[in-house]
Amino acid sequence: MSRTYQQYCPVARALEIVGERWTLLVARELLLGPRRFTDLMDGLPGISATVLASRLKDLEQAGLVSKRTLPPPAASTVYELTDRAVGLARILTAMADWGMSMLGRPRKGDAVRGEWMVLAMAVTTPVPDVSDTTFELHVDGEVLHVDVRDGRLQPRQGAAPDPAAIITVNATTLADLALGRLRLDDAVAKERVTVVGDQTAARGLLESISRARVAIT
Amino acid sequence: MSRTYQQYCPVARALEIVGERWTLLVARELLLGPRRFTDLMDGLPGISATVLASRLKDLEQAGLVSKRTLPPPAASTVYELTDRAVGLARILTAMADWGMSMLGRPRKGDAVRGEWMVLAMAVTTPVPDVSDTTFELHVDGEVLHVDVRDGRLQPRQGAAPDPAAIITVNATTLADLALGRLRLDDAVAKERVTVVGDQTAARGLLESISRARVAIT
DNA sequence: CGGCATCCGTGACGATACTG
DNA sequence: CAGTATCGTCACGGATGCCG
Numbered sequence: 001m002s003r004t005y006q007q008y009c010p011v012a013r014a015l016e017i018v019g020e021r022w023t024l025l026v027a028r029e030l031l032l033g034p035r036r037f038t039d040l041m042d043g044l045p046g047i048s049a050t051v052l053a054s055r056l057k058d059l060e061q062a063g064l065v066s067k068r069t070l071p072p073p074a075a076s077t078v079y080e081l082t083d084r085a086v087g088l089a090r091i092l093t094a095m096a097d098w099g100m101s102m103l104g105r106p107r108k109g110d111a112v113r114g115e116w117m118v119l120a121m122a123v124t125t126p127v128p129d130v131s132d133t134t135f136e137l138h139v140d141g142e143v144l145h146v147d148v149r150d151g152r153l154q155p156r157q158g159a160a161p162d163p164a165a166i167i168t169v170n171a172t173t174l175a176d177l178a179l180g181r182l183r184l185d186d187a188v189a190k191e192r193v194t195v196v197g198d199q200t201a202a203r204g205l206l207e208s209i210s211r212a213r214v215a216i217t
Numbered sequence: 218m219s220r221t222y223q224q225y226c227p228v229a230r231a232l233e234i235v236g237e238r239w240t241l242l243v244a245r246e247l248l249l250g251p252r253r254f255t256d257l258m259d260g261l262p263g264i265s266a267t268v269l270a271s272r273l274k275d276l277e278q279a280g281l282v283s284k285r286t287l288p289p290p291a292a293s294t295v296y297e298l299t300d301r302a303v304g305l306a307r308i309l310t311a312m313a314d315w316g317m318s319m320l321g322r323p324r325k326g327d328a329v330r331g332e333w334m335v336l337a338m339a340v341t342t343p344v345p346d347v348s349d350t351t352f353e354l355h356v357d358g359e360v361l362h363v364d365v366r367d368g369r370l371q372p373r374q375g376a377a378p379d380p381a382a383i384i385t386v387n388a389t390t391l392a393d394l395a396l397g398r399l400r401l402d403d404a405v406a407k408e409r410v411t412v413v414g415d416q417t418a419a420r421g422l423l424e425s426i427s428r429a430r431v432a433i434t
Numbered sequence: 435c436g437g438c439a440t441c442c443g444t445g446a447c448g449a450t451a452c453t454g
Numbered sequence: 455c456a457g458t459a460t461c462g463t464c465a466c467g468g469a470t471g472c473c474g
Contacts, residue, residue: 003238003447003465006263008323008388009333011245011309014316019238021220021466028228037437046223048467053438076436087315092228094311098304099231106225116226171225220445220466238447254456265448270457293455 017062018088022047024095026055027081027088030065032115032144032157034080045111064088096120100212103175114139115157117171121209122146122153124178128208130201136163140170148205165197167206178212219275234279235305239264241312243272244298244305247282249332249361249374251297262328281305313337317429320392331356332374334388338426339363339370341395345425347418353380357387365422382414384423395429 005012018024022044029035029043040052056079059065064085069077081088100120106112118137128148136145136159145160146153173192176182184206187193195202219237222229235241239261246252246260257269273296276282281302286294298305317337323329335354345365353362353376362377363370390409393399401423404410412419 004324005242006324006326006328007242007333008320008327008329008392009245010313010316010320010337011333012242012316013320014312015241017319019236019241021236024232024236025222025224025229028226038435046467048469049438050440050468051466087311087318091308091311091315094304094308095231096227098308099227099229101304102234103225103227103230107221107223109223110225111223112225116224116228120227175225263448265450266457267449267459268447271446 014091017058017064018091020055020058022051023055023059024088024092026052026059027064027085028092028116028119030079030081030085031089031092031119032155034068034078036076036078040079043113043115093123096123100124100178103179106172112140112171114142114171115144115155117174118144118146118155121174121178121212122155124212125153125208126211127151127153128204130164130204133164133201134160134162135202135205136160136166138166138168139174146205163197165195165199165202167193167195167202169193174209177206177210180210184210231308234275234281235308237272237275239268240272240276241305241309243269243276244281244302245309245333245336247296247298247302248306248309248336249372251285251295253293253295257296260330260332310340313340317341317395320396323389329357329388331359331388332361332372334391335361335363335372338391338395338429339372341429342370342422342425343428344368344370345421347381347421350381350418351377351379352419352422353377353383355383355385356391363422380414382412382416382419384410384412384419386410391426394423394427397427401427 004016018027025044026040029040035043037052037056041047041049044052056065056067060067064082065079066082067077067079096119114137118139130148133148134145135148136143143159144155144157145163146155169192173182173187177184177187182192184193193206219233221233235244242261243257246257252260254269258264258266261269273282273284277284281299282296283299284294284296313336331354335356347365350365351362352365353360360376361372361374362380363372386409390399390404394401394404399409401410410423
């Protein structure tokens with residue numbers, strides 16, 4: 001159980017549950033879908049197994065994460081967010097949105113993951129003018145996809161069944177685009193972004209990312 | 218300087234700055250206006266002077282808080298949020314919104330402050346159908362006011378110059394109303410809420426609070 | 435191999451005391 | 455009033471080992 005603040009305040013209550021070190025990053029990982037313990041370890045470089053186990057237990061006790069055993073032959077247990085955790089998405093969105101503006105460049109020793117950047121993109125970019133389209137993204141060797149649906153960008157892990165386009169780009173280039181440090185035309189010209197499939201649709205998504213309002217104040 | 222996560226991720230970056238214990242609660246206090254060191258100590262029961270000084274230094278270094286010395290004869294130094302801190306408001310809003318749903322009742326030993334609840338109200342309640350109105354609130358002995366303006370509820374510390382109404386209520390009653398544990402009519406009948414001034418306008422605000430969608434899932 | 439429990443060194447935290 | 459200094463305690467991170 002985590003330490004309390006002894007304050008009858010909604011913010012303090014929220015922080016008692018998700019305010020400890022690593023907790024929101026665990027939620028970030030689970031936002032893209034169910035994960036196994038070791039998947040989480042991989043996605044959270046620097047965390048110790050002890051702390052991860054503790055955080056998962058706390059989150060489970062708070063009713064935000066549920067542990068599920070996959071049916072055979074998978075026979076593996078996965079952790080996933082519950083319905084109560086939707087509010088967490090809003091908190092993470094605010095964090096990602098704000099953190100984007102002070103992301104800067106990768107620091108020495110920083111781990112880089114495509115999912116992290118795509119997740120941030122999904123909340124900071126205005127929704128492009130395409131409806132019900134799926135894009136597959138290959139970012140730094142990882143494969144994920146983004147559904148544009150219901151006026152939202154929904155990122156997911158893994159490949160897409162029938163993507164309109166496959167966009168290959170690395171995470172730092174994505175950040176450069178969103179932060180306005182690189183123009184889309186230049187990125188394409190330098191082949192830092194390549195598209196297979198529907199060029200127009202992909203261009204729409206990428207321009208939305210470039211139009212993201214991220215101010216570097 | 219705070220500990221890092223060594224991850225090139227916007228969420229991780231944001232958490233490196235505001236993810237430490239107490240930091241967001243310091244921001245919560247400053248959201249209602251500039252505060253002196255000892256005012257912050259009062260508003261953050263449980264924090265130590267050491268930690269508060271450390272957090273303020275970190276926030277100042279991150280450009281989120283500025284230290285200002287008031288002109289004589291006040292001759293006191295106050296801390297206030299900078300323009301860069303607007304993003305913090307969105308994070309705190311998400312926290313308050315979500316935390317409200319799991320606030321429950323005061324626990325043994327919990328400190329209760331009117332400002333905390335009013336701040337949470339301001340972000341969780343739909344804006345009432347009054348425009349450019351100011352309400353003065355007396356909550357648990359504290360005096361604050363709320364401006365309804367530009368489609369927002371803006372809470373502030375201290376008395377209002379010319380309020381449409383003065384509402385006296387305690388913090389737990391406010392929570393009971395927002396959480397649907399108490400109906401407004403009952404609260405008024407039991408005199409747990411009293412209004413001096415424009416009854417209709419005050420009723421509008423209070424009904425908005427009661428209409429807050431807070432689901433106790 | 436996944437999912438922890440245990441031990442240990444380090445750093446952050448909380449309480450008290452003290453100073454300009 | 456606005457902090458700094460000191461110190462005991464607790465949480466964190468790393469390594470290792472256990473058990474299905």
